[in-house]
Amino acid sequence: MQNPILSKKLGIVVFILWWTIAAFAQFSTLYVFYDLAFYLSAVDSIVFNLSFALFSIGIWYWVRYTDFEKQKVLNITLNHIVAATLCILLWVTTSSFILKNIFPDDINYNDFLITSLPWRIAIGTFYYILSGLIYYLIIYVQNFREQTMRDSEVKTLVRDAELNWLKHQINPHFLFNSLNSISSLTMSNPEKAQEMVIRLSDLLRYSLKQSSQSLVTISDEVSNCIKYLDIEKVRFGKRLNYTISAPDDVMSFQVPAMILQPLFENAIKHGIATISEPGELNAIFEMNQNSLKIIIKNTISSETQTAKGMGVGLVNIARRLSLLYGMNDLIQTKSNENLYTVEVTIPKLHR
């Protein structure tokens, strides 16, 4: 990362102005109080301040890589003491060396260079601390700004998600087609119609109960999805054949509510509903060390297969997962001739 002072015009102006003032103050002190010749005072203050100005640019990198959030305060303090000692020694010796070589014959001035060492070291320490503090302040302000921006971004996303939540809960196409099936069954098979009404009610109740933030177990999600699939089974008949393989150890795994049903809806919308022959829909749950893997495979039409990658439904799930877990690669899809596979990884929550 570049030095923040030198990366902005204003920074450079302030930087130059500051060191000019510092040099002028030193010049005045030497000229007025130490009775040094005009040119000696001038060259002395220019050499010392210009060299520290250069050193202070380097201090940034030292500050940058000693991060208070990642390291212990004691470590950082020790680091800085070592750095300051080196920096100040180097600064005093090089500056003195340069000045000695500019005025090799001025014995008085050479003496002055030696006697003034203590206060030069004091000034150096002051400069070092000042530069360090300014850099830490800059980092703090930058972090603060980034954090506020990130916070507001997350807030907007959460609000959007909440707004979309209800809308996405009830897929109108599914709802009205199911109601139409019920309407038909009331005449041909009233008992089945009643069953379907109850299933549909359970499904709606489940989705209304959850908010976009709530957590449920896989067991809850799976039993909700079975209700969903049984309703779809009435609509699609022989065309829908589903299996769910969920071992006992996944049942208590916590997941965001309503994460599963959209995956099945997607498989039906882009798979089962697009083919007239019987199709398969298989869901497999696998428990891994730190995550749960959900694999959903469904038959797709080989002749009219045009959709590539993820549709809107999957993109929405991917967005929700990345919002909740802060990872972007939780959904993978692949398709071949007539099989579409979605793999979802849900990390364990540490709450």
Added chain:
Amino acid sequence: MKAIIIEDEEPARDLLRKFIEPFSDIEVIGEYIDGFEGAKAINQLKPDIVFLDIQLPRLTGIEVLELLDHTPMIVFTTAYDEFAIKAFEKNAVDYLMKPFSKERFAQAIERVKSRLNAKQPQENGLQQLTENFTAGSHLSRIVVRTPKAMVVIPVEDILYLEAQDDYIMIHTTESRHLKKQTMKYFEERLNTEQFVRIHRSYIVNVSHISKLEPYSKDAYIAVLKNGAKLNVSSTGYKSLKDILSF
């Protein structure tokens, strides 16, 4: 009156059959569960009335319309489809929103009967319907009726479209098909990042262009990967430049 039901869900088909039953003058001569078989049946059996779902396997109800050489009275049935409903309303085509009542169904039948008696063909309305329905979205496939068969062409397989009087010749990687349509129609409905109008008579799939050769001062020739050579006008050259950013 002969009727055909094209509907992919069994309970929905049962319902339609039950609602049709009281109309002794209507005879259901066929039931089909996908758009492809449905379209074939309409052309072969020439029914007077068709109950057509929109969301169907293989072909949508709207694509079915494009394949018909016999246009019966069509009553659309749909559960929920904002696009379709807008298109229906614009073109005064009769449609039933699922679930619908017996009364509403009877009303639709009466309307069809009075149109048949008045000999008001739906044809123009249906053509208009297709245009409205597809407007504003990108086509993912094009359906074509040939004397022998019905063909579904995924847009990725299209090399280029060529204007031929009132028809468009669709050149694909494997063959070519003629469709009655306008260049403007396809220009507006194909993804403009993939398909570019390079000439009065050509829309080309840019992913199949292998090189551009200068032809005269302002004109170029696009050479496709299969060797086909197409004229490129100066405006076409500019559009290509924008899309391919060279």
